[in-house]
Amino acid sequence: AQSVSQHNHHVILSEAASLELGCNYSYGGTVNLFWYVQYPGQHLQLLLKYFSGDPLVKGIKGFEAEFIKSKFSFNLRKPSVQWSDTAEYFCAVNLRPGGYNKLIFGAGTRLAVHP
Amino acid sequence: NAGVTQTPEFQVLKTGQSMTLQCAQDMNHEYMSWYRQDPGMGLRLIHYSVGAGITDQGEVPNGYNVSRSTTEDFPLRLLSAAPSQTSVYFCASSRDRQETQYFGPGTRLLVL
Numbered sequence: 309a310q311s312v313s314q315h316n317h318h319v320i321l322s323e324a325a326s327l328e329l330g331c332n333y334s335y336g337g338t339v340n341l342f343w344y345v346q347y348p349g350q351h352l353q354l355l356l357k358y359f360s361g362d363p364l365v366k367g368i369k370g371f372e373a374e375f376i377k378s379k380f381s382f383n384l385r386k387p388s389v390q391w392s393d394t395a396e397y398f399c400a401v402n403l404r405p406g407g408y409n410k411l412i413f414g415a416g417t418r419l420a421v422h423p
Numbered sequence: 424n425a426g427v428t429q430t431p432e433f434q435v436l437k438t439g440q441s442m443t444l445q446c447a448q449d450m451n452h453e454y455m456s457w458y459r460q461d462p463g464m465g466l467r468l469i470h471y472s473v474g475a476g477i478t479d480q481g482e483v484p485n486g487y488n489v490s491r492s493t494t495e496d497f498p499l500r501l502l503s504a505a506p507s508q509t510s511v512y513f514c515a516s517s518r519d520r521q522e523t524q525y526f527g528p529g530t531r532l533l534v535l
Contacts, residue, residue: 317463342523352466352513352526399464411456411524413465 312401314414321389321421329384329417331336331399340402341382343373346416347395355397358382369393394421426448427527429514435533436504437464444499444530446514454517455497456481456524457489459510466513504534 315330333339343355356367363375365392373384399414431444448455456471458481468481472491486508488500498517501508511531515524 312465314465344526351528352515354523355521400466411468413458413467415463415465 310401310403310412312399312412312414314397314399316417316419317415319417319419321419323391323423325419325421326386327384327386327389327393327419329397329399329419331382331384331413331414333380333382333399333401333419335380335401335403337403341373341375342400343367343382343384344398344400344413345395346398352398355384368415389419389421391421391423393419395419426450427459427514427516427525429512429527429530431530432528433531433533435535436501437504437535441500441502442504444453444501444512444514444532446496446497446499446527448497448514448516448525449495450518450525451494452516452518452525453494454519454524455491456515457487457497457499458513458515459483459508460513460529461510469499501532504532506534508532509534512534 311334313332320339321333344350344352344356356365358365366372371386375382396416396418400415402411427448453474457469458466459467467483471487472478475494478489511529512528514527517524
């Protein structure tokens with residue numbers, strides 16, 4: 309069965325520290341990959357996405373993610389976090405073609421950034 | 424554009440009660456879906472729709488019904504609420520089946 313694994317459920321960092329959140333999926337076909345973010349009290353927003361092309365994608369607020377097909381991974385990175393990055397981060401995989409009903413989310417990673 | 428709107432924001436129900444969670448979008452998106460968010464489990468798909476008059480089940484459909492009479496609206500009905508349905512419910516829509524989904528603000532439901 310297809311699944312998405314996020315390795316860290318809770319991450320605590322100090323401001324200016326570097327961030328890497330792991331995401332692995334189990335599916336052998338073509339995928340679209342997403343990272344969504346949910347700030348406290350807000351709804352989910354798209355952080356970045358990968359459909360095809362350059363496997364290193366850049367999103368909003370200085371975030372980037374790298375798709376490594378051989379590792380079935382799509383890790384999220386930011387070189388220097390800010391207090392305002394405190395949020396919950398969800399990796400999601402959309403199986404294609406015909407995969408709308410297969411948008412699978414990971415369990416999420418709660419990031420707390422201390423000033 | 425208001426995007427995706429959901430009502431109510433909060434709701435408390437007693438076991439056995441029924442209610443409808445409303446979802447509307449003004450982006451003319453064909454695809455709409457309902458998720459529930461539970462701690463440690465991410466978002467799980469309840470039902471989805473690929474267009475007016477067409478709906479299908481997701482990962483956790485039991486206890487929920489949906490209909491899609493218009494492109495804009497996609498209500499989720501709980502026929503007989505159970506404590507296991509205590510959760511945060513998100514509605515989402517997208518232009519194309521592979522495109523980015525836009526989420527509503529969520530409905531927090533507590534079933535006693």
